[in-house]
Structure formats: structure tokens, C-alpha cells
Amino acid sequence: MQERLKQKALELLENGTADRILGWKIGEFFYDLTPAVFKTRQEIQEEFVYSPFAGANLSKYLIAESRKGGKVAVFLKPCDSYSFTQLLKEHRIWRENVYVVGVQCGGMCDMEKLRAKGCEGVLSVGEDGENIVVETLYGTNVFPRAELLEDRCITCKSKKVVTFDELIGEQGTELESDRFSQVAQLEAMTSQERFAFWQKELSRCIRCNACRNVCPACSCEKCVFDNPGSGVRNKAAADSFEESLFHIIRAFHVTGRCTDCGECSRVCPQNIPLHLLNRKMIKDMNELYGTYQAGADPDTKPPLTDFTLDDEEPSIVHTRGGQ
Amino acid sequence: MKKIAISKLNDLFSAISKEKVLYIPADDGANQARFTPWQEGLTLTDKLNTVRSAKDLFFPQVENLVNFKNSGKAIQIIENRTEPQPFVLFGVRACDCRSFDILDRVFLSDPVDTFYKTRREQGVVITLACNRPTETCFCGVFGIDGADPQGDVTCWMDEAALYWRANTEKGEALTAALPMLTDCAEEAIDPIAAKIRSILSKLPLNDLDLTGFNRDRMMELFNSPQWEDLSQSCLGCGTCTFVCPTCQCYDVQDFDDGQQVRRFRCWDSCMFSDFTMMAHGTNRPTQKERFRQRFMHKLSYFPNNNDGIFGCVGCGRCLQKCPIHMHIVKVAKALKEDLK
Numbered sequence: 001m002q003e004r005l006k007q008k009a010l011e012l013l014e015n016g017t018a019d020r021i022l023g024w025k026i027g028e029f030f031y032d033l034t035p036a037v038f039k040t041r042q043e044i045q046e047e048f049v050y051s052p053f054a055g056a057n058l059s060k061y062l063i064a065e066s067r068k069g070g071k072v073a074v075f076l077k078p079c080d081s082y083s084f085t086q087l088l089k090e091h092r093i094w095r096e097n098v099y100v101v102g103v104q105c106g107g108m109c110d111m112e113k114l115r116a117k118g119c120e121g122v123l124s125v126g127e128d129g130e131n132i133v134v135e136t137l138y139g140t141n142v143f144p145r146a147e148l149l150e151d152r153c154i155t156c157k158s159k160k161v162v163t164f165d166e167l168i169g170e171q172g173t174e175l176e177s178d179r180f181s182q183v184a185q186l187e188a189m190t191s192q193e194r195f196a197f198w199q200k201e202l203s204r205c206i207r208c209n210a211c212r213n214v215c216p217a218c219s220c221e222k223c224v225f226d227n228p229g230s231g232v233r234n235k236a237a238a239d240s241f242e243e244s245l246f247h248i249i250r251a252f253h254v255t256g257r258c259t260d261c262g263e264c265s266r267v268c269p270q271n272i273p274l275h276l277l278n279r280k281m282i283k284d285m286n287e288l289y290g291t292y293q294a295g296a297d298p299d300t301k302p303p304l305t306d307f308t309l310d311d312e313e314p315s316i317v318h319t320r321g322g323q
Numbered sequence: 324m325k326k327i328a329i330s331k332l333n334d335l336f337s338a339i340s341k342e343k344v345l346y347i348p349a350d351d352g353a354n355q356a357r358f359t360p361w362q363e364g365l366t367l368t369d370k371l372n373t374v375r376s377a378k379d380l381f382f383p384q385v386e387n388l389v390n391f392k393n394s395g396k397a398i399q400i401i402e403n404r405t406e407p408q409p410f411v412l413f414g415v416r417a418c419d420c421r422s423f424d425i426l427d428r429v430f431l432s433d434p435v436d437t438f439y440k441t442r443r444e445q446g447v448v449i450t451l452a453c454n455r456p457t458e459t460c461f462c463g464v465f466g467i468d469g470a471d472p473q474g475d476v477t478c479w480m481d482e483a484a485l486y487w488r489a490n491t492e493k494g495e496a497l498t499a500a501l502p503m504l505t506d507c508a509e510e511a512i513d514p515i516a517a518k519i520r521s522i523l524s525k526l527p528l529n530d531l532d533l534t535g536f537n538r539d540r541m542m543e544l545f546n547s548p549q550w551e552d553l554s555q556s557c558l559g560c561g562t563c564t565f566v567c568p569t570c571q572c573y574d575v576q577d578f579d580d581g582q583q584v585r586r587f588r589c590w591d592s593c594m595f596s597d598f599t600m601m602a603h604g605t606n607r608p609t610q611k612e613r614f615r616q617r618f619m620h621k622l623s624y625f626p627n628n629n630d631g632i633f634g635c636v637g638c639g640r641c642l643q644k645c646p647i648h649m650h651i652v653k654v655a656k657a658l659k660e661d662l663k
């Protein structure tokens with residue numbers, strides 16, 4: 001796969017389809033890839049990598065990249081293509097300046113899972129059929145690939161690349177996924193239990209803003225939490241009230257636009273399952289307004305910006321029996 | 324040198340916590356470790372290190388400074404400073420222990436930060452040699468020895484026992500209060516240290532070469548054309564800063580809650596767009612300048628002002644946690660090219 005992508009990158013650069021390529025760049029180890037723009041043949045040959053550790057979703061970089069002039073080619077995995085399409089819908093990306101190569105994906109691996117299995121001092125990985133072979137300072141370990149998959153990949157919603165100019169690999173389909181089962185478990189809790197669950201999870205937050213900054217749906221030029229004039233104290237992470245508000249406001253703000261790409265949970269240095277907040281919103285929307293998948297196409301109107309007279313009007317006052 | 328059987332660790336922790344509040348690195352239920360106040364039943368983590376560094380205990384993320392109340396032209400000052408209680412920090416790794424030296428140079432030089440100073444005075448640091456260093460560790464580059472850390476007390480562990488060596492007066496005083504520690508030969512730790520050193524010698528980042536990052540090359544590094552590429556995909560989050568044991572910047576903010584004004588200080592990150600915002604705006608308008616600041620501070624400005632001591636201890640946290648994996652090793656190796 002890596003070779004096919006590399007060849008494609010070289011071809012697009014050389015036949016003038018694009019003057020630069022957005023992809024993943026080699027790191028110190030096998031897993032620490034960095035999103036990068038490649039401008040020369042040599043850079044691509046020496047530094048371009050596509051591997052089970054190319055988890056980073058490149059679509060958000062296109063907001064800036066597509067405005068720079070010239071044409072950028074990008075590789076998008078199926079879930080990345082949903083983010084890309086959602087950004088097109090929001091007119092955040094200049095489509096004519098982007099050439100999209102869709103790539104099929106067998107699921108990305110999670111270093112945290114490797115470490116959770118006691119693997120430290122990892123030096124290299126190899127693939128052996130469905131197994132991942134890990135060489136470490138302390139010996140060799142072999143794990144079935146499935147055990148190392150990122151959580152978001154275990155519950156992958158779709159292998160379909162929704163927007164592309166060309167595809168590498170077969171086009172995939174939407175999948176039956178039980179991604180809402182954990183949300184259902186939370187819903188089954190009493191409100192006190194649920195409150196305790198989120199207090200415990202969010203109490204670990206260090207307010208680094210990685211979840212927001214990586215999120216393709218969080219593309220405001222200036223976030224309210226970064227505006228010192230807003231009256232919100234962004235950095236008072238210890239204030240649990242303010243802290244929870246950050247996450248809840250963010251979840252509301254991306255509702256209808258969150259494609260469930262899973263980047264927020266992937267990047268959180270404190271392993272907070274942020275995707276559960278967003279999935280709750282998606283599940284509620286599906287139940288109230290009919291199934292809707294953000295980023296699945298560039299045209300349909302999201303339920304929250306499309307008013308009809310017989311829309312549900314859920315309200316906390318109403319469900320609590322108030323007037 | 325003293326020792327105690329691993330099976331008696333609980334008794335040791337229990338005895339220490341009768342003297343002072345004891346923090347140990349323990350699993351937090353999210354597949355990671357953090358320093359947690361010990362209570363009956365809490366056990367040491369198997370993880371090499373905590374995600375949040377040990378600096379948290381001396382320089383917490385948020386701390387209240389003072390409250391004000393305005394009525395007419397009068398301002399009432401409400402002191403809400405709480406003096407920290409004596410505490411013991413067990414299980415600090417050599418890298419984090421060295422980070423205290425770096426923080427001391429910042430907070431204990433004039434004007435002394437009394438909040439930090441009191442915590443340093445109240446805290447006893449017990450370090451623990453690293454039995455299983457990992458690939459992101461590069462403490463050795465800074466002359467830090469994972470097999471023989473500093474601190475008030477140094478500990479080593481094997482399957483059978485925990486070995487204990489007091490290094491300072493504070494350490495001796497604590498040792499004297501712990502009769503369950505029994506005497507043993509100094510050589511007892513030699514095989515453990517030798518085993519650790521053999522792993523340390525094989526770490527893949529040992530070849531990181533930081534020679535030449537001198538004051539006279541500072542402007543050259545600052546003006547390096549590489550900053551553009553290095554910073555191109557940085558998210559401007561605070562992850563690298565907040566997990567780093569040596570990052571020391573903070574902001575002081577006033578929060579008007581309608582009743583009173585609460586003045587607090589909190590960690591800040593040079594990676595944030597509103598860092599050191601001034602009346603005219605910001606002097607680091609794009610992520611490139613912010614990114615450059617973090618790495619120039621650690622690799623150039625700090626050593627230039629501090630006898631050549633780098634502002635990094637090689638703990639590897641930013642290597643593991645940066646969402647885009649653009650970390651200090653990649654930056655240092657790239658800059659080294661400019662110095663050739």
C-alpha cells in the first residue's frame with residue numbers, strides 16, 4: 001500500500017496534477033508520523049509513509065492549504081473523506097485547489113494499546129499476515145492486528161470514500177457498526193451515575209485544547225475560549241464547572257457537523273473518551289430527526305439548520321414536566 | 324543502604340503516610356499513571372512514568388492567589404492562600420527529579436516564588452531507578468542516570484526487595500522514622516543498576532547530539548529556514564507544554580464571579596495564540612513563531628542563561644503525547660543540520 005501511495009504521489013507531482021502533496025512523514029520511530037506537505041520527488045521518496053500508524057486525519061489542514069494557491073493533492077482515508085466533505089459543505093475548503101486520492105484503510109493501530117500490553121522500548125514493527133510483530137528492547141512480541149486497532153476503527157462506520165478524484169484500492173461500503181452501544185450504556189445509568197462517570201473522566205482534563213484544535217468541525221477563526229474579552233476563563237482548568245462547560249459547549253457546537261471521525265479521542269493525552277459526548281448528540285439527532293450522517297454528502301441540509309413545522313422540540317423543561 | 328521486602332511495601336507506605344501526605348504513581352483507571360495520595364489499598368503502577376509530570380506537586384496547574392471585593396472606592400483584600408502541608412513524593416524518575424533543578428533556577432532566583440519555595444521545602448522527594456526504560460527515553464543525553472537518580476532518597480527495586488539510600492538531611496530524617504527498613508550492603512543494588520545500564524546503553528535516542536547549541540549560534544538557529552516546515556502541522560495545542568516537567572510559564576488572571584474577583588495563576592503555553600498578549604496584540608502572530616519559541620527556549624535560550632543546562636530532561640512525554648508527533652528530538656535533529 002505504502003508503495004502504491006508513494007508512486008501515486010510522485011506521478012501527481014510529475015504530471016503536474018498537483019504542485020505539492022499532503023501526506024504523512026516518517027518519524028524517529030515507526031509510529032510517530034507527522035502530517036506534512038511534500039514538494040519534491042526526493043522528499044517523497046525518502047520521507048513519505050503510509051502505514052497502520054497514519055491515523056492523523058489530514059482534511060482540516062486543507063482549510064489553509066487550499067487557500068495558498070496552486071494545487072495540493074491529498075490522501076484521505078474513508079473517515080477523513082467524511083470530514084473533508086463536511087468541510088466542503090461548510091464552504092471551508094476551496095475544492096478546485098485540491099486533488100483527492102481516496103485510500104482504503106484496514107484500520108489504524110494505537111500505540112497506547114501496544115503499551116497497555118506491556119510493550120515498552122519498541123524499536124520496529126512488521127506485518128505478518130493478520131499479525132503485528134513488534135521488536136522491543138526486551139524481546140519480540142506478536143499480536144493479532146485486531147487487538148491493536150484504535151477504538152474508533154473497531155466501530156468504523158464506513159469504508160466508503162465519499163469524495164475523491166481517484167481511488168487507490170476498492171471502494172468500500174457503509175458498515176453495520178455498534179458505535180452507539182456505549183452511549184446506550186451511559187443512557188441506562190441513573191443521572192447521578194452518569195454525572196459521576198463524566199466528572200471522573202473530565203477531571204483528568206488538562207485543558208490542552210488538543211481535542212478542539214484537531215477537530216475538523218472546530219474551524220472557527222477565533223474560538224470563544226481563546227478570546228480574552230469573552231468573559232470565559234480558558235485556562236482555569238481546575239474550575240470543574242468551567243471545565244465541563246468547555247466540553248459541553250464544544251459538543252453542542254459540533255452537533256450536526258461532527259462526522260464521528262474520532263480524532264478528539266485519539267489525540268487526548270489523558271485518554272478521555274470524548275467521542276461518547278459527540279456520539280450521544282448524533283444518536284439523539286438520529287432519534288429525533290431521522291438518521292443523518294454528517295459529511296456523507298456535500299448537499300443535504302443538517303437537521304439543526306433545516307427547520308420544518310413538525311420538528312421535534314425537545315426541552316429539558318418539557319421532559320421534567322415543567323411548563 | 325537499607326532495604327525492605329516487596330511484600331512489606333504496604334507497611335512502608337502506611338508508615339510514611341502517618342508522618343506526611345504520601346503521593347505514589349498509581350494507575351488511574353484510564354490506562355495511565357498519575358501521582359495519587361496514598362491510602363490503604365493503593366498500589367504502585369507498572370507504568371514507567373506518569374502522564375502528568377512530578378512538577379504538578381510543586382507547581383500545580385491552577386492555584387489561587389488572592390480574592391478582592393470592591394465596594395465603592397474601597398477594595399477589600401481577602402487572603403485565601405493555603406500553606407501546603409508536608410508531603411512525600413515517592414517513585415519520581417531520574418528525569419523528573421532533574422526537572423526540579425531546572426524549575427528551581429527559575430522560581431528560586433530573585434524574585435523568589437514563595438508558593439513554589441514553600442512546596443519545595445515541604446516536599447521530600449524519593450526517586451526510583453527505572454527498571455524498564457522505553458524507546459522515547461533520552462535522559463542520558465543530559466547526563467541523567469536512570470539507574471542512579473538523585474533526590475532526598477533513592478530507591479531501587481527487584482522482584483524481592485526495595486532498596487533505599489538516603490541522600491540528604493531530609494532523607495535521613497524520614498529514614499529514621501521508618502524502623503521497618505533494615506540495613507543491607509551497598510553492593511546490593513549493583514546487579515540492578517548494571518541491568519538498567521545495559522538497557523540504557525541500547526536506547527535508540529542515545530545518539531542525539533546537542534553539541535554546538537551555543538550562544539554564538541543563537542541567531543542562526545532563530546533564523547533557520549526550517550522553522551516553517553517543522554511547525555507546519557503543529558496544532559497549537561498545549562499538550563507538549565502541559566505534560567513537560569520543565570515547562571514553567573504561567574498566566575495570572577482575574578475572574579469576576581459577580582460577587583468578588585478571584586485572582587489565580589495557571590499554566591500557560593507559548594503554543595497558545597493568546598500567550599503573553601499585550602495591548603498592541605501579540606508579538607508571535609503565527610504558529611511558526613510560537614513553535615519556535617518553545618524549542619528555542621529549551622535548546623538555546625535556557626542553556627544560554629543557565630550555564631549550558633538544557634531546558635529538557637529527555638523524559639519523552641512530548642514524544643509520546645504530541646498529537647502530530649512533532650517533538651523535541653525531531654526539532655533538535657533538524658536544527659543540528661543548520662549547525663553543521
Ligand code: SF4
Pocket residue numbers: 211214215216217218254257258259260261262263264265275278
Ligand atoms: S468532535 Fe471529534 S469525532 Fe466529531 S468531528 Fe470533531 S474530532 Fe471528529
Ligand code: SF4
Pocket residue numbers: 204205206207208209210211212267268269270271272274
Ligand atoms: S484533549 Fe483531552 S486533556 Fe486536552 S483539552 Fe481535550 S479533553 Fe482535555
Ligand code: SF4
Pocket residue numbers: 563566567568569570621634635636637638639640641642651
Ligand atoms: S521537552 Fe519533551 S522530552 Fe523534554 S522534558 Fe519536556 S516533555 Fe520531556
Ligand code: SF4
Pocket residue numbers: 371372416417418419453456457459460461462463467468469636637638639
Ligand atoms: S527518561 Fe530516563 S529517567 Fe526518565 S523514565 Fe526514561 S529511563 Fe527513566
Ligand code: SF4
Pocket residue numbers: 556557558559560561562563564594644645646647648649650
Ligand atoms: S508540537 Fe504537538 S503537542 Fe505541541 S502544540 Fe504542536 S501539536 Fe500540540
